[in-house]
Amino acid sequence: MATDPLLRQGPDSTDLVLRAGPAGPTWNALTSAGSALFIPFVLGAPTLVVAFGMALAGARASTVFVVVGVIAGLEYLIGWPALAFSRARDILRVEFAPTGVPASLRLVRAAGPDDWLPVDTLREVRLTHEVVEPYQGDYKPAVSTLALELVLRDGRERLAPLPFEGDPQRLADALKALLGPAAVVVRLRTERRTRDRPRSHSTWFSGGSASANSGGG
Numbered sequence: 001m002a003t004d005p006l007l008r009q010g011p012d013s014t015d016l017v018l019r020a021g022p023a024g025p026t027w028n029a030l031t032s033a034g035s036a037l038f039i040p041f042v043l044g045a046p047t048l049v050v051a052f053g054m055a056l057a058g059a060r061a062s063t064v065f066v067v068v069g070v071i072a073g074l075e076y077l078i079g080w081p082a083l084a085f086s087r088a089r090d091i092l093r094v095e096f097a098p099t100g101v102p103a104s105l106r107l108v109r110a111a112g113p114d115d116w117l118p119v120d121t122l123r124e125v126r127l128t129h130e131v132v133e134p135y136q137g138d139y140k141p142a143v144s145t146l147a148l149e150l151v152l153r154d155g156r157e158r159l160a161p162l163p164f165e166g167d168p169q170r171l172a173d174a175l176k177a178l179l180g181p182a183a184v185v186v187r188l189r190t191e192r193r194t195r196d197r198p199r200s201h202s203t204w205f206s207g208g209s210a211s212a213n214s215g216g217g
Contacts (some may be wrong), residue, residue, distance in 0.1 A: 004174040005166055013097040014178060018148065018159060023092050024112050031110075032084035039079035040072040047071050091159050094150070101181050107150075107157065117152075124151035124185040125175055129163060129168035131192045138195060146171075 020137045040047070047068055054064045088111035096102035096119065104116045125148040133142045146164035150157040172188040179186060 004171040005061070005175050006171055007178070009099055012099065013095045014099050014102065015096070016094040016175070017092075018162065019090070019092045023108050023110055025088075029080075029084050032087055033080055035081050036076055036080035040075045041081070043075050047075075072206060091148075092155060102178065103182075105187045119179070121153045122179070122182070122184050123148060123153060124187065125149075125179065127153065127168060127172055127175075127186070127188045128161075128162065129188065129190045131190070132195050133192060135194050137196075137199050140195070143195075160161075 002166045006017055008017055047154060050071065051064050051068050054067060055061075058208040059067075060092065075123045087110065089108050090110045092110060094105060095113075096105050097116075102119050105119050105122055106116045109113045128147040128149070130145050130147070131142055132144075134140055144164050145161035146158040146168060168188055172186055
């Protein structure tokens, strides 16, 4: 049944795998710990202001370093649980059980799996495939992303666009084959656009030099 790399068929369920990796509160906290290291750098501007103010006030360099270290540590300790909490609802995969003709589904989030729901709770699956193509003369390759939206009976679940290198039509057809018996609608939309050219300042400079030369005459 599973004919797309994102659909992985196991003994008990067929999983739509969106992000690889285990789930659970402990794992979510551990994976957020590394990302939280960047928070002090993001908030570095106010920390530098404090350090600069202390230096102007005549504080010793060692004292400034200690204060900056304490502030960075507090930013990390506060940002770590905040980041873990914000990522807790991220969907890692959607499980459909049993493997053949699914009767139930559940969303597995970074903080762990939700409860099982009847498959008819899912009304529609919307796939949006976006391709950003290079402009003429651009050396960067095209970028392909896939966004997922699950229309449920009591609401919607959206997944932000993720890098995607597969065949979106193949994935849509595989989902139709899997969810067709449950009358779940699967829609695929493809959007293409050309990457914006970087703005050139050559015109501004040439215009400035031209006016300078005319003024000299």
